Amino acid sequence: MNKSVVVAIVVIAAIVVGVPLIAKVMQSSGTSSGGSADTGTAGSDSSAPAPTAAPALDSNSLMNTVWSMRVDKVTLTVTFLPGGALQAQSPMLKALIGTDTVGGSWAVNGANLNITAVAGDQQVSETAVISGDQILVKGTPAKRIQ
Numbered sequence: 001m002n003k004s005v006v007v008a009i010v011v012i013a014a015i016v017v018g019v020p021l022i023a024k025v026m027q028s029s030g031t032s033s034g035g036s037a038d039t040g041t042a043g044s045d046s047s048a049p050a051p052t053a054a055p056a057l058d059s060n061s062l063m064n065t066v067w068s069m070r071v072d073k074v075t076l077t078v079t080f081l082p083g084g085a086l087q088a089q090s091p092m093l094k095a096l097i098g099t100d101t102v103g104g105s106w107a108v109n110g111a112n113l114n115i116t117a118v119a120g121d122q123q124v125s126e127t128a129v130i131s132g133d134q135i136l137v138k139g140t141p142a143k144r145i146q
Contacts, residue, residue: 053132055111059084062108066146069137077145078115080106088117 062080069076074092081087086104094100097119104117113128113135128137135142 055108055130056133057108057113057130057135059108062106062113065144067135067142068145069140069142078142086115086117 063082064080066077066079069078074090076088076090076093078089079087084105084107086106087101088104089101091100093102099119102117102119104115104123106116107114108130111130113130114125115128116123116125126137128135128142130136
């Protein structure tokens with residue numbers, strides 16, 4: 001499997017999680033601060049905004065929720081399943097990797113939401129920021145669907 005396809009899948013999964021929360025934060029508090037959060041993930045430190053509010057989401061409140069996010073022109077629907085599993089879906093994935101659904105894992109660590117998508121033997125990880133009841137992925141809010 002092409003590594004760039006796997007990277008796109010993980011990025012899409014991260015955006016799906018982040019878009020709804022960022023939108024809510026921006027609506028309730030105006031524009032978010034331009035600060036950065038140290039996520040511990042290479043390449044994501046400067047793009048992750050600092051939380052503007054204490055995290056209102058945790059492992060229990062995210063479980064069985066569904067989020068939509070757009071990453072690199074691909075819209076993903078991500079479901080946070082019990083036990084730290086996740087499922088990401090998009091019709092665009094079928095064209096890229098031959099299936100419209102990929103699995104992965106997720107975990108909450110304070111204000112950080114660590115997301116990993118797995119496709120075949122490739123995996124891609126992203127760290128989103130939980131700010132209030134929103135998820136921010138590289139400055140882009142995720143939209144909560146369910």
